[in-house]
Amino acid sequence: MSTAEHITHFTVQYGNLGANEVQKLRLFPNSLTGSAFSWYITLRPTSVQSWREMEDHFHAQFYRTEPMVFVADLAKMCQFLDESVEKFVSRFKIARYKCLTMLSENEFTKMALGGLHFEVRKRFAGQKFTDLGQLVAQATSYELLLREEEDLKSSSLGIYYKPPAPTIMGSRAPKVADFADYEDCDEDYEISITEIISGKPYVCKALAQMAEQSGSAPAKTFRDRDAKNKYTYDTTKAELVFDHVGRTVG
Template sequence: MAALPIASPALQPASTDGQQIDWASKIAEVMRDQFGLKPKLQNLMYRNSYPAVYDQLPLPHKYKFPDFTKFSGQGVVSTVEQINRFIIQCGEEAQNDALKVRLFSMSLSGSAFTWFTTLPSNSIIFWADLEKQFHQLFYSSIEKMKLPDLTNLRQRNDESVTTFIQRFRVVKNRCFSLVMSDQQLAEVAFQGLLQHIKEKYACQEFYSISQMAHRMTGEVKPYEQKRSNFQKKVNFVDYSDASDSDDDQMVESAEWVQNNKKPIACPFGNKEPEKYWFDITKADKIFDLLLSEGQIKLKPYHKISTDQVLKNIKYCKWHNATSHDTN
């Protein structure tokens, strides 16, 4: 019987030198040369954008990672504000550039974090490089405020004094080139208050917006409503000064006369349509006028000294005190 031929195993195509041909590379080369197509290389493995040695840096003893404020690139926070806040939250470790580069991703979220993870491997060596790239991609200029932005602020009808002052401070903090004293800022903020509150505190002087907020705490209801609910038998005129304290309270030595509906025309003031005002330097004369017309009466022990005795001396006829004038 004749032997049947046995087929030999299929042999892999080989190159002339006996090595296996990389067909994937060959196909990619043909696509690139013939069709101008370049295969897309996909690499889903995460690679640090900074040197791996940064992750090996020892942390300080008992170091606790800060709870960084997150930046997503979608809010109103500027890159300048975010960088400054990040450095402050790093504390003493902000002196270590390598550690700042390592920790920076912990202050990012959303698209900002995605951007950081897609940076080329080992592309960030120095903190300055990372900060520069961060600003280039996410920078948004902060709206710079000026003095008119402050002077045009007005308290809303449903807004408390405390809330208005907080809003005033936010605008002030964006007036980077504005130079004003605390007292000047208090004057600007005072002009933005509701009219009935300004009238109530018109005779007082404020040296800072913090002092103004402290004195006006609780000013929420309209002044007219407060007046309608006011049922005290004796009305007192409040006087406040920066040197006031709990241990040094002024006692009124005069009081308003009740049930006296006789109107008194003030010759020391000027009348404007729906608005009245007077020169505060005429407070002494106004007091004398109201006293002579029976609108004010003195306490039994209160005797007002003559002008000759009080020459060049501060004297308040209402409080019977020499620490301030009648105002």
């Protein structure tokens, strides 16, 4: 609030007392707060003799010249990179109040829409809004969807490889993943590769076939429990098998 607005508001608030300069001088401190009140109490008792002198002292102490805002300035306003639609429109409104050129609400809304991010402008291009409030409501909803979409993209690294194409009885060779497709990708991918080499087969003594006491067939207890699952090796020695494979490969 400017100094002129403060004095006008004070005069209107006290109504009929506004015509009495003595009463205005006595009541004026009641309208001051913060630094303005601190300034008032530091005045010398005899430094102000009339209401006119009080106005002059008040303007000289707190009057600040605010820069003029033109229509061209409003048209150049743009939404900051990390600024929400709501905050940008609030900043646009403050600047609009300083503009002395009278335009319709529709014209101001068009200028505000032109200052939003490209994705939002593209979404609402050609759409008419009755006022800035409607623009904020719809643009904010779309902004939240864009933010959610961006979060989903950043939370997933995508597919690491291409699955091989299905083959029918050797009609064609399986399709090998082409990692050249990922050379131009900006994201870093971690790819594990295993090489299969030929050589002498390894024998692990822990992989002994389980059989009944007679040694003629696998244990019936496993076969009878589930006909589909037949355990032909001693599963209690899985750790031994794992250790053997680790030592062999290493």
